[in-house]
Amino acid sequence: MTPHKAEAKARIAQLHAEINRHNYRYYSLDDPLISDAEYDQLMRELQQLEQRFPELITPDSPTQRVGAEPLDRFGEVHHRLPMLSLENAFSDTELKEFDRRVRARLKTDEELIYAAEPKLDGLAISLRYEDGVLVQAATRGDGNRGEDVTLNVRTIPSVPLALLGSGWPAILEVRGEVYMPKSGFLALNERVCQMGQKPFANPRNAAAGSLRQLDPRITATRPLAIYCYGFGEIEGGPLAPTHSKSIARIAAWGLRVSPELQTVKGVGGCAVYYRQIAQRRDAFDYDIDGVVFKVDRYDLQARLGFVARAPRWAIAQKFPAEEAITRIKAVEFQVGRTGAITPVARLEPVFVGGATVSNATLHNMDEVVRKDVRAGDTVCVRRAGDVIPEVVRVILEKRPKGAERILLPTRCPVCGSEVIKPEGEAVARCSGGLCCAAQRRESIKHFAARRMMDIEGLGDKLVDQLVESGLVHDLADLYQLKREQIAGMERMGEKSADNLLQALEKSKQTTLARFLFALGIREVGEATAAALASHFKTLDALKQARLSDFIIEKGVKGVGEVTAKAICDYLQSHPNLVVHGDFACWLASLKIRGLTLEVAKRLVEQFGSLDQLSAATVDQLRYQRCSLVDGVGPVTAEHVVAFFHQPHNLEVIDRLIDAGIHWDEGEAEPSDQQPLSGLTFVLTGSLSRPRGEIKDQLQSLGARVAGSVSKKTHYLVAGDAAGSKLEKAQQLGVQVLDEAGLEALLQERQAN
Numbered sequence: 001m002t003p004h005k006a007e008a009k010a011r012i013a014q015l016h017a018e019i020n021r022h023n024y025r026y027y028s029l030d031d032p033l034i035s036d037a038e039y040d041q042l043m044r045e046l047q048q049l050e051q052r053f054p055e056l057i058t059p060d061s062p063t064q065r066v067g068a069e070p071l072d073r074f075g076e077v078h079h080r081l082p083m084l085s086l087e088n089a090f091s092d093t094e095l096k097e098f099d100r101r102v103r104a105r106l107k108t109d110e111e112l113i114y115a116a117e118p119k120l121d122g123l124a125i126s127l128r129y130e131d132g133v134l135v136q137a138a139t140r141g142d143g144n145r146g147e148d149v150t151l152n153v154r155t156i157p158s159v160p161l162a163l164l165g166s167g168w169p170a171i172l173e174v175r176g177e178v179y180m181p182k183s184g185f186l187a188l189n190e191r192v193c194q195m196g197q198k199p200f201a202n203p204r205n206a207a208a209g210s211l212r213q214l215d216p217r218i219t220a221t222r223p224l225a226i227y228c229y230g231f232g233e234i235e236g237g238p239l240a241p242t243h244s245k246s247i248a249r250i251a252a253w254g255l256r257v258s259p260e261l262q263t264v265k266g267v268g269g270c271a272v273y274y275r276q277i278a279q280r281r282d283a284f285d286y287d288i289d290g291v292v293f294k295v296d297r298y299d300l301q302a303r304l305g306f307v308a309r310a311p312r313w314a315i316a317q318k319f320p321a322e323e324a325i326t327r328i329k330a331v332e333f334q335v336g337r338t339g340a341i342t343p344v345a346r347l348e349p350v351f352v353g354g355a356t357v358s359n360a361t362l363h364n365m366d367e368v369v370r371k372d373v374r375a376g377d378t379v380c381v382r383r384a385g386d387v388i389p390e391v392v393r394v395i396l397e398k399r400p401k402g403a404e405r406i407l408l409p410t411r412c413p414v415c416g417s418e419v420i421k422p423e424g425e426a427v428a429r430c431s432g433g434l435c436c437a438a439q440r441r442e443s444i445k446h447f448a449a450r451r452m453m454d455i456e457g458l459g460d461k462l463v464d465q466l467v468e469s470g471l472v473h474d475l476a477d478l479y480q481l482k483r484e485q486i487a488g489m490e491r492m493g494e495k496s497a498d499n500l501l502q503a504l505e506k507s508k509q510t511t512l513a514r515f516l517f518a519l520g521i522r523e524v525g526e527a528t529a530a531a532l533a534s535h536f537k538t539l540d541a542l543k544q545a546r547l548s549d550f551i552i553e554k555g556v557k558g559v560g561e562v563t564a565k566a567i568c569d570y571l572q573s574h575p576n577l578v579v580h581g582d583f584a585c586w587l588a589s590l591k592i593r594g595l596t597l598e599v600a601k602r603l604v605e606q607f608g609s610l611d612q613l614s615a616a617t618v619d620q621l622r623y624q625r626c627s628l629v630d631g632v633g634p635v636t637a638e639h640v641v642a643f644f645h646q647p648h649n650l651e652v653i654d655r656l657i658d659a660g661i662h663w664d665e666g667e668a669e670p671s672d673q674q675p676l677s678g679l680t681f682v683l684t685g686s687l688s689r690p691r692g693e694i695k696d697q698l699q700s701l702g703a704r705v706a707g708s709v710s711k712k713t714h715y716l717v718a719g720d721a722a723g724s725k726l727e728k729a730q731q732l733g734v735q736v737l738d739e740a741g742l743e744a745l746l747q748e749r750q751a752n
C-alpha cells in the first residue's frame with residue numbers, strides 16, 4: 001500500500017465513525033451536533049477520497065446509502081428465528097384476560113412488569129448485523145421466508161450501516177417497524193400529485209410501496225424511518241435479562257428505538273399507559289394502531305413460550321377503528337336550547353370508536369347539501385375520542401334508487417313555529433322560543449348541568465319526563481316539585497326523589513356568574529357570565545343595563561380609519577377654506593375619499609362648524625364601538641339586553657329568586673381566580689411524593705381533593721399499582737394523569 005493510500009484508509013475510517021455518529025444524532029436522536037453545511041463537508045471529503053481510491057469503498061460506507069442499481073426481483077431470505085405476529089386485545093377486559101392467563105401459567109399472584117410501547121402501523125423488518133456491520137435486511141414475508149430488501153433499507157437514514165460503540169455480539173438480528181412519518185407522507189403525496197400520479201392512500205401503503213421498490217434509487221427519495229422493538233438471532237444469547245434493558249443496549253449502539261417505551265406494573269399500569277398513548281396519538285408524527293405489552297423478563301417469556309404464530313408473553317391492545325360503514329335509516333331534525341335546528345342521521349347501529357353509535361350529526365343544512373346525504377344512503381361514519389359521531393361521506397355506488405334530497409322543514413318539528421334561516425348563516429332556528437318544548441327541555445338540561453346550577457340527579461332522561469308530563473314548564477318550576485311527583489317518574493323511587501330534592505336545595509346557594517351562565521342567554525358562556533357578574537356586580541344592575549352600558553360608540557358612523565385620515569389631511573393642508581352654501585353639501589363636494597353626503601351630514605351634526613371639524617383628530621372621527629365589559633362584544637350585548645327585556649324571562653328569574661336561589665352579591669369570588677378552582681382531583685397508587693404533600697399543593701391552588709372517584713371527578717392522579725379507583729375512573733371516562741401529566745397540567749394552569 002502506498003503511503004497516500006494508507007493515509008486515505010485511516011482518514012476514511014475516521015470519517016466513517018464521525019459521519020455515523022452525526023447520522024445517529026440527527027436521525028435517531030433528533031439532536032444534531034453540527035450544521036448541515038459542516039455535515040456536507042465531511043461527506044464531500046469522504047466521497048473525494050473514495051473517488052481516488054475506489055478499492056477502499058466498503059458496503060458500510062455512509063456514501064453507499066444513496067441507492068444502488070435496480071434489481072430484477074428480490075432475493076429470498078430464510079429467517080433463522082421466525083418473525084412472529086401478535087395476539088390482539090380489543091378491550092380492557094380482553095387485556096385483563098391475557099394478564100390472568102399469563103399469571104396462571106406462571107403460577108404467580110404477583111403483578112408482572114410489562115414493557116409497553118406503541119404499536120406502529122408500518123412494515124416489520126429484520127436487520128442482520130455481523131461484526132457490527134449491516135449485512136442484510138428482510139421483510140417478514142410469511143414469517144419464515146421474507147424478501148431481501150437490503151439495498152432499499154440501506155437508504156433509510158435512521159438505519160445504521162455500522163453499529164456505534166462497542167460490545168455488540170458478532171451476530172445481532174434486530175427487528176423493527178419501517179414506517180413513513182405523517183409529515184413526510186403529506187409532502188410525498190403532494191409531490192406525487194404534482195407529477196400527475198395517484199396519491200398513496202395512507203402512510204402504511206406509502207411505506208410498503210417504497211420499501212418494495214426494485215429500484216433503490218426511488219426508495220432513497222422516500223421519507224422512511226425505523227423504530228426497533230425486538231430481536232431475532234443473537235450470538236451468545238440475549239443482551240440483558242429483560243426486554244427493556246436489551247432495547248436500551250441497542251439504543252446505545254445507534255439503533256433507533258421508541259422514546260415511548262416504558263415498563264409498567266400489572267394490568268393497571270397497562271391501562272394507564274394505553275389511555276395516555278391513546279390521548280397523545282394524534283400528536284405523534286407516525287400512525288399507531290394500538291399499544292404492545294410484553295412480559296419484560298426473558299426467563300418468564302421462555303417459560304410462557306408460543307402458540308401457533310404468536311408468543312404467549314405479548315399482546316397488542318388495538319385502538320378501536322374510528323370509521324365504520326353503516327346505513328342511514330332516516331334524517332331527523334333536532335331542536336337545541338337556542339332553537340338551532342340540527343339535522344341528525346338515524347343509523348343502523350354500528351360499533352365504531354369503541355362504542356355503538358346509532359345517531360350521527362350532520363351539523364347543518366349546508367353540510368347536508370355539500371355531502372349530498374340522503375335517507376337510505378350507505379355512509380362512512382367517524383367517531384374519534386370524545387367527539388360527536390359524524391357522517392364523513394356517502395358511498396354513492398350504494399345509493400338506493402329514488403333516494404330523495406333532504407329539505408329543511410319550514411316548521412319546527414317539535415312546536416310547529418316557523419323555522420328561520422337568516423341569509424348567509426349556516427344555522428336555521430325555531431322561532432318558538434320558550435313556547436317550544438324542545439327549547440324548554442334543553443334549557444332545563446343546561447341549567448341543571450355541573451358547571452351551571454349543578455343539580456345532581458337531574459339527568460337528561462328525567463328532564464324529558466318532567467317536561468313531557470307537564471310538571472315542569474320552565475326553570476322555576478323545578479323548585480316547586482313535590483316528593484311524590486318526582487317519585488312517580490319512571491326509574492325513580494322515594495330515595496332518588498329525596499336525593500333530587502336535596503340536590504335542588506343545595507343548588508340554591510350559588511354565584512351570580514353560575515346563575516347567569518345557567519340561564520342560557522344566547523352567546524353567554526362560562527367566561528362571559530363571569531365577566532358580566534364581575535362588571536355589574538348585582539343582578540338588578542344587569543337587568544337595568546342598556547346597550548350603552550356595554551358598548552360605547554366613538555367617532556362618526558360610516559367613517560373608517562382611511563376616511564378619518566383623509567379628512568384630517570385635507571383640512572390641515574387647506575387652512576384657508578371657506579364654506580359655500582349648505583355646509584354638508586359643500587363638504588361632500590370636496591371629494592375626500594369616503595366622504596359621502598350621508599357621512600357629511602353626520603359630521604355636521606356632530607361638529608357644527610368647519611373650525612371645530614378642522615380641530616378634530618383621527619381618533620375623534622373614526623367610528624369605533626368599544627366594549628365596556630371585558631370580552632363582551634356588541635352581538636353578545638344585544639342578546640343580553642334582549643334577554644332581560646323579555647317579560648317571560650324576568651318573571652322566571654323572579655320566581656327563581658323567590659324559591660330561594662341566592663349568592664353573595666357584589667363580592668368577587670376569590671376562589672374562581674385560582675389556577676385550579678372548580679377542579680376535583682382524586683389521588684391513588686404509589687406516588688413519588690407523600691400524598692398529603694400533593695394534596696396540600698393542589699388545595700393551595702384552589703382544587704378540591706376527594707377520597708373517591710365519581711362523575712364529578714375531573715382528574716385521577718394515578719401512581720404505580722393503582723387499583724380499583726383507576727378502574728372506576730376508566731369506566732366513568734374520568735381523565736387519568738400520571739405524575740408527569742399532573743406536572744404538565746399544573747404548569748399550564750399556572751401559566752394562564
Ligand code: IVH
Nearest residue numbers: 084085086117118119120124177229292311
Ligand atoms: S413485537 C413476537 N412490538 O405488529 C413479537 N410488534 O401484529 C413481535 N408491530 O409483525 C412483534 N409495533 O410488525 C412488536 N412495538 C411493537 C410493534 C410491533 C408494530 C407490528 C409488527 C408485528 C405486528 C404484529
